[in-house]
Amino acid sequence: MATRNVLAFDFGASSGRAILGRFDGDKITLQETHRFANEPVQAQGRLQWDVLRLLHETRQGLAKSYAAAPYASFSIDTWGVDYGLLDARGRLLENPVHYRDGRTAHAIEEVCARIPRQALYARTGTQLINFNTLFQLTVAQNEQPQLLALADRLLFMPDLLAYFLTGEKYSEFSIASTSQLLSPGALQWNTGLLAQLGLPSRLLGPLVDAGARLGALTDETCELCGIPPAEYIACCAHDTASAVAAVPQPQGEALYISSGTWSLMGVERRTPLLTAPAAQANVTNEGGYGRSIRLLKNIAGLWLLQECRRQWRKEGQDLSFADMAQAALAAPAFARIIDPDDPCFMAPGNMPARIADYCSRHGMTPPQTIGETLRCVYESLAARYALTLGTLQELTGSRYPAIHIVGGGCQDRVLSQWTADACSLPVICGPVEATATGNLMVQLIALGELADLSQGREMVARSFAPVTYAPHPSSQWDEALARLAALQP
Template sequence: MKRVAAVDLGASSGRVMLGSVGPEVLELRELNRFWNGPVRVHGTLHWDLLHLYRSVLDGLHLAGRIDSVGIDSWAVDYGLLDTHGRLLGNPVHYRDSRTDGVMERVLSTVPASELYAVTGLQQLPFNTVYQLAAEELFSDAATLLMIPDLLAYWLTGEIGVERTNASTTQLYDVAARDWSDQLISRIGLPRRVFPRLWEPGDVIGNMLPDETGPAGEVPVIAVGSHDTASAVVAVPAADDRFAYISSGTWSLVGLELDAPVLTDDARAANFTNEGGVDGRIRFLRNVMGLWILQECQRVWGDDDLAGLLRDAADAPPFAVLIDPDAPEFLAPGNMPARIEEHCRATGQDAPRSRGAVVRCILESLALAYRRTLRAAQTIADRDVDVLHVIGGGSQNELLCQLTADACGVPVLAGPVEASALGNVLVQARALGEPFPDLRAMRALVRSTHSLRRYAPQGKPADWDAAESRLDGTR
């Protein structure tokens, strides 16, 4: 039996989980769960990295004897080290406004078609390349580390960037599987700051004595350090004819492929080709996800999600529809007021109750999933028999049913802690557990975790009409 610690950092909360893996055993136990969110300092949104690191250490100290540690987190954000290995300022949050207008400036130097031909990455204004282009790099900036790699560096003293997270920077050659020296040079960034790349399963190094405590030598192992890469490892699929939604603050909707799709159609549809474990490609598109609902709850001061979902289930269907990917929904703020303004701008009556607002958000998300899934299948020429919803959003029964209805395929919901499970499985394999491939890992997830099935219901014509109506408001 392997006992490993999975550090899993999401965009709104973090957790340290104790994983146990053995023959027919795959278990998780939560050791420490903690808040994660932006801190505004003089108008700039930052991540509180020292709080996160302290919380990670607290969780690891509760783990007792463990065989290894792995870290995954959200993508695109980074920290810069100086020549002495010291952090140059708190990492900036991707929702900060510093990248406003930067994408257009970069694309005037490197056209979107050329950028996509190399990176295969979805155009999002907060991608790492635009964050770097937005700031004046310190003259003594020596190393760029993505968030999981920064925490691993503090734990071990070893420097490098894990490949799946590097693939989200828009500075990574997805075909060559390495940093793109050409793009880095054309955009005017110093090549020196981009370190060596790790593969999922590589041993980064042992925890330093002052961090290990009484546990002895404990290796930190590179996992799929982009949390979605780890989550997709734990998709409980029986074959390749599946799609997935990693559902949380963001929803990542897509397919798992053997090779990137770098066609003009893929670029026009704004699909991304991110690296996965075992060299797979996560062909997906980001959809805003449950962030809009989370911000509504924050503004309302209402944490009774179950009650809100009951009210939403009773609200009239398709009364109000929004585009969840509209730019006005990206930044923190008064989300109910923004929905009301969005409705006015698109000629709709704003929802009049909280239940109606929630119904609007969830139906609009389901329509966004439908559009994305159908485009992915067409562009990648892949048929899908089942849609796996993993992550925290898999607990939202109303959203899962609406998703099945909208997409017209069965939805299998779970596991909830998919990122932590994928993290644990990659560590266990690196420690010698006999997982020859992803299929073997997924078989263990299926045999040890309960899933909930949602069959499509309702009238497909109603969703066709809703999609047409939403198209008319764009």
């Protein structure tokens, strides 16, 4: 058959890419046609996304990709929870606020003073993290009621960018499911909850499933980019949902970790898990392809390593991630364990200093070298994965034969091996570009090139060779897990 070309835009918390997928009927190959920085801007006391710069870069990606090969369709995925507000004329009212901005630090307490935690969890199925859209809107209502009064529509980041390009206003299920504004597992806004909290449900528009065909590029976009119209197909617009769609395992047979700035560790289900133990564990029920449920836990992920690297660069030491892994290997083992999910590590800043301070506050000798700091982070992340594995197995009553790691973090051999060791399970790594692959795969299903998700995953398995790490359990890992468990509040 003739090759079908489709285009994915994958926006992460620090960069974005345009990736062209070429499907020959059997396998898919990927070509990165445009890469750009996604750097938030601190202005007037707020950390914000430079969304118009992202729109400009997306247009550049459309043009460059068409020059590489004409494509039938395109789609956009991004991180979750953040949003833009449009007025009645469809104009953006302000730059979207970054989820790491400090404005929501006490929002959970405010909301839970009106709706108890267990009740809020039962009504949404969403983990309580202070940057969820629900909490962002609560703060906005308190601090900027005039802004919400002017607003006519709320669009999550991928839906906002798609609107700029196509003129269509929709919210895709998986990205909406990160917001804590949906009824559990349903394609339905939780209007009763919004009314109870005094939040305007009129801002929320039509919901669509991944695979919906939502129009084409506007004439303005085509003229600016110098390209003919291309169809917009909604992928799983939350990047983790796209990555999970591309996990080349039959549904339910393996735990996954989508490894990037965040590590999202979980399993696929057909229905949400809304039990009291699930609420206590603060796991979340987010949407996936075909309205599946991603029961998962947010873990700090490579954020700690990225922030350490950023600080050392400021100090004149430009380390590659391979350099960092080697430095960790050379440092003494299990000298210290931190909780990577502690709130003190959430905001940008001098991460090595924060790690040293955390160690001091918890009676551990602070790391003295770069290698000691990195060893601490690597071992702590692997230990966190192992504790999360135990939590998920206890909640679901299932035992999983392997952990499948996808995303950029699966290239880190040290972390992958130590995850296998800490969890006492084989770790299967790949594909690296899982999010873009899942984005492209959903487009191919919508275009009729693939029959369904199962056939799509078979294509992924044929297209990308996995790397497997066998576990080497030890009592030292058992001790590390016990030390991390003792640090948890």
